[in-house]
Amino acid sequence: MDIILLERVEKLGAIGDVVSVKDGYARNYLLPNKKALRANEKNKKVFEANRAKIEADNAERRSSAEAHSGNVEGKQVVLIRASSNSGQLYGSVSVRDIVDALNEQGAEVSKQMIVLERPIKTIGVFDVRVNLHPEVSVTIKVNVARSPDEADLQSQGVDVMAAMFEQDVSGFTEAYDPNAEPGEIAVEEDVAETEEEA
Numbered sequence: 001m002d003i004i005l006l007e008r009v010e011k012l013g014a015i016g017d018v019v020s021v022k023d024g025y026a027r028n029y030l031l032p033n034k035k036a037l038r039a040n041e042k043n044k045k046v047f048e049a050n051r052a053k054i055e056a057d058n059a060e061r062r063s064s065a066e067a068h069s070g071n072v073e074g075k076q077v078v079l080i081r082a083s084s085n086s087g088q089l090y091g092s093v094s095v096r097d098i099v100d101a102l103n104e105q106g107a108e109v110s111k112q113m114i115v116l117e118r119p120i121k122t123i124g125v126f127d128v129r130v131n132l133h134p135e136v137s138v139t140i141k142v143n144v145a146r147s148p149d150e151a152d153l154q155s156q157g158v159d160v161m162a163a164m165f166e167q168d169v170s171g172f173t174e175a176y177d178p179n180a181e182p183g184e185i186a187v188e189e190d191v192a193e194t195e196e197e198a
Helices: 023-030 041-072 095-104 148-155 160-169 189-197
Strands: 002-005 018-020 036-038 076-080 088-093 120-122 124-133 136-145
Touching (some): 036 041, 041 136, 076 095, 076 148, 088 136, 124 148, 136 148, 148 160
Antiparallel strands (some): 002 018, 002 036
């Protein structure tokens, strides 16, 4: 289906572009959300007659989004979640969790603005894009941790999971005597010295 775009759509085009898209995408998303019109002669004339107003409205929305971007950009959201010892979350972090945390900080965003490339299912710090307008996007950090202390460490750049495994490895070390006979129990050096002195 050929359509005329009424606003910039990522990976499609800018205002006024006539593009061809799949029928379902046009019928179910672009047309109901007033992002496009069907590309027929009548709609082309309507669009050209209203082009200046559409572009002015878009510029006004873009400028207000740019002003609002200062309130959102660079924010860090801390989400405390239960996880396994390997760092896998029991469940995942949803868009709603991120929106609620941002709005608590006064960001005023909606679910449609958050772009999650893939679900967050592990502990760590993730960059998440927020589209305030089709032409204005900012990045925030989502810090997923098991406790507030762990979140502080992660925000300082510490890999909590790697640090935890390093601590486990440096636990018990067995005494080793290279000259011992097979089956002989290694004796601590200081114990052996005291026996010799006696």
